[in-house]
Amino acid sequence: MDINLLNFFVFNSNFGPREGEEHKRILFYHPSAIDIDTKIKQVGLCEAIIKFSQTFTDEPCSNVHTQKTRQLFLQVEPEYWMIMTVSVPYSQRSKDGQSFIEYHEDDVQDSVYDAVLHQAYDMFKFFNGTMEKIVAESGIEELLRRLEHFFSKYLITLKLSQSSIMDVINGIHFLPLDKNTYLRIQCFINLLEAQFPRVKYTAFLFNDQLVWSGLEQEDMRVLYAYLTTGLFPSYNESELQGPQSKSANTAHHGKFILGPPNLKDETNVGKIPRIYLIRRASAESEECLLAVYRALNASVCLIMDGHTSLSFDYLRKLDRFLGPQLSSLATDIGDQYGKRSN
Template identity: 40%
Template structure:
């Protein structure tokens, strides 16, 4: 019996090499360490190792710090976003134990670029809530990192990271003009009625429809919101409904479907108001502005409100007025959206398992689309193709960064061959005008001409409205 393991998180730590310089005070360097249960000695040793590697490699190339360390059993990913701040992600290399007891480490299963991107995102999402690390005092920083990553790490799902995590893109909900305009009009009206709302964001079915923020902040907020708030919420609701004890989403007193996910989560209670989380926007432009991050959810719709901390005091009454305003409007918009999506789904989506699959990513607006993933939640069995093929896709991506390319890779899928002997998976990557498009075709009796036709068909249907050199 062969035993296989998955990629998993060994540890994750953040340290400042300039602290605890005295012998015996090395633990002061530690700003955050996961898992917490690790004994101090190991912590100090690991940090020491990373620091040593940094210092050593700097000799060869002072401009570009070391990014990754490969060993047989682990892989360390480094990120140095601010002076003297180092983030280290340590992954366990998956292995395969054969019947004879031989252990084979599959180091090619960890695609470094993906985890580099994941690590960067971990940092960026963190400073969305804390402001840059160097701006905080040591104690504050340690505390804030602890609160943030405590919640964050369980949602990370290292073993399910793939090319989508490399892109860290945004899923836009496809909508027709008029539905989009109705949503937009509702947001404008809301911001006119409640002028203290500086920015807002509108999501439906965990996909973005509208964002008043700029692209960088939108990406951060979107990624964080979906992975750390909305999906866990959905999961908890499915569990509850399976257990038959689902909490009614309709609050008894107002008979509406809306509720606040942050801030006044219970409008009926007289308890002290929760302060909504505070986000720091506009880092990339050098500003640091604090906003309350209020999230309101009604049926499939989620609206985020960004309210300047300095100028606004949120009272229960404000929340109630917002609720009265939003609830009926969002309820009707939700039904409008669902009637559109159900109409268009019937005609366009062919969800047969054998058809060609694609992944689309546009660097310039970070739009991302995939028919390989059953949904955008990270979970096992979420991708409809072989993980090996998924890795090939990633290889194509990392090999071609700068110019258009056109590559067909034939991948003889071991599992499929066993079943019908002739099946072949084709992976095609296309890159044009800052857009990337990957196609995976699984074909019996693969014939190049047929595959070519297939590719042409999917390109025509998916890319007809954009300028994309085929």
Template identity: 40%
Template sequence: MAQKQPSKLSLRNFFVYNVNYGDTEGKEEEKILFFHPRETNIDVQMREVGLSEAIVKFTENFDEAPCDALHSQKTRKLFLQPEKDFWMIMTLNVPYGPKSTEVMEGSDYLGHEVETDVYRSVLTQAYSTARLFVGPFQAVLDSQNGDTALLVKKLDHFFKRYLLGLRLRDCDILTVFDGIQFLPLDKTTFLRCQCFVNLVEASFPLVAHSVLIYNNSLVWSGLNPDDAKVVFRYVSSNLLPSHLKANYLAHRTTSNNSPRIARFVTGPDCLIDLVYSDKTPKVYLGNVTQPSFFHLIVYKVVDLVLCLFVPSKETLKLELYRQLDAFLHTRMTELDVEINSYRKTVNDPPEAPDTRWVYFNTTNLATKDMLRDKKKGPQSDALVRALVKLHQNHVRLMKEGNSSSETYLRTSTDHWIIGRMSNFRQFYILIEKKKLSLHEVDDAVKKLSETQLRGIFFPT
């Protein structure tokens, strides 16, 4: 019998269904709102949905909390009920390979390499991003008097692109945090940024909310943190990279590409034509005074990016974009220079070559890390998984009412993992240097806390 070839973690299927549909015999497929892979036979789709419904109902007999994961030898199935009667299911193929990298003990399914919390966060982010563009699923159904056709179309349009960009093997504890990277500034520079945003909103009354980003770090946000993290993740991870790639290709194919147009990441193709193609997307903000859709205008000058949210009921005319371009360009150029000048005066603390760390503030979702630093080389998957387990322990302690904790772990590979929690702030450290005593590790942790998180993290 041929030995099964090694494989990596991969997406087996992903689907969305509503339990209130498909009750009539012969029309069971009506409850399926989206299914990936799209070419899957309808009988297989119905079988997967039926199995998921059965698992959810079975687990209700044992716990009031809804089922969130099912572990099997070959797969890991994640469950999410994002809205009443709606379920999102993601099934992963568990990687297959050698049991040990040190001793050849044959091959097996490596379920221990799949951290459930990490991929539950992946599923949660999939919903929050879909909601950003589709809106609440139930609201779409209500707008169509219960007809699912429009929701099916919207979900298909969104997920067929979104799922292509999933990098499951790159997910780690930062995926669990789903936080925001803030840009540290001095008071004067930050006040300058805040005054600029206030001036924009005062000069353009149509603008309801604003977000200012510099070099993939958040400078200022007028949104609730839950909305801000979704917008920030989309703009920094999807929109800006796509825009830069498109501009690069445009410059290679033609020398007439106007930098003036390139400054609008979302907006018109041209500021001159009377008839223009507007590429401004509409996004849903659910944590504002009146939850609704907004036009998302994104304007970029060098490293500074301004996101403007205009109520969707407003008609965006070409003259508005012209006025924005005339108003923003010079001011944002000057502000970019000011921020860049300040950043050059800041001396980053020296980094220990064998140390990685990550900080997370639960209250404002702020993250700071040196976990994926390419200069330090590839990170150890086993150590990163250990970080997730340590975080799970901190979450459990917080639920039990413990706001402070400190844990030192020494792994079988002679590495150290340290976790500190205080006042909803968490700090995790990986020390990859071997043969260190507990005293040496404690000194390294104190030094790192002092240099990296001075004024932020207060150990007990």
């Protein structure tokens, strides 16, 4: 029996302080089909565990072990808690003619699934901002909507039985290049940001490996995880079924893979999500727009000012600039990459 997600929920005890209002504390609960009484009992039990543990230590409760389950606790923001419960895998054994179930508790490492829980919150914050800010600016109902919209899709992508120490490291794979090629990429990015001032930060990847990033390390880790576990695999799968997007210019191989799918169709700007970055030397987040452009095996992440709208004409200009240059760079990097492999 594999490790499975039993439940995942977010709560804030301040939102239902009086008796009979306990349901207001629950901001998100998976699986949603569970009856409300069970949800309230689960949240109430977690609240009791948190309060009980506070009598012994200043450190917040992080996990609870039982024979059949492992429950992870994470205080993501003041008063906001995120809880994940997973099953402990087991196997059917027999001894002296008697069958019994053996639970493999060592297969569920706290550090690994704590990292999975942290990553879930980091990804939510990256695309939505903090829960505290959402409530302050738009109210609790908007937070409920965003949590439902994000986690109803995110949780089904989790592969808990495949989680490992790599989730704890949450590392980035870098591509080593010779000095001349690296300088060419640096010049390309400098020219891009000079000609298109709305592009505030850039990241350059080749074969899912990072070559250059202008982002803070923590932001880049979250973006890298999104690209390599979400966007790139789904794009590659769609390309196998037939190209879904194309450039308006056939002279190069470039296209938006996060952005307008067809630059000849002005009615469809595609998906250009808002993201929230860590602002340097400040606790506030920086609201930006994210587009991703690809030519052959090279991808450029364009992190743009989130307070201006992007016209189709602007995106076409980006395509005309990026397509030829990125196609040329991708070809040269691919040749160098191939020689090293041989």
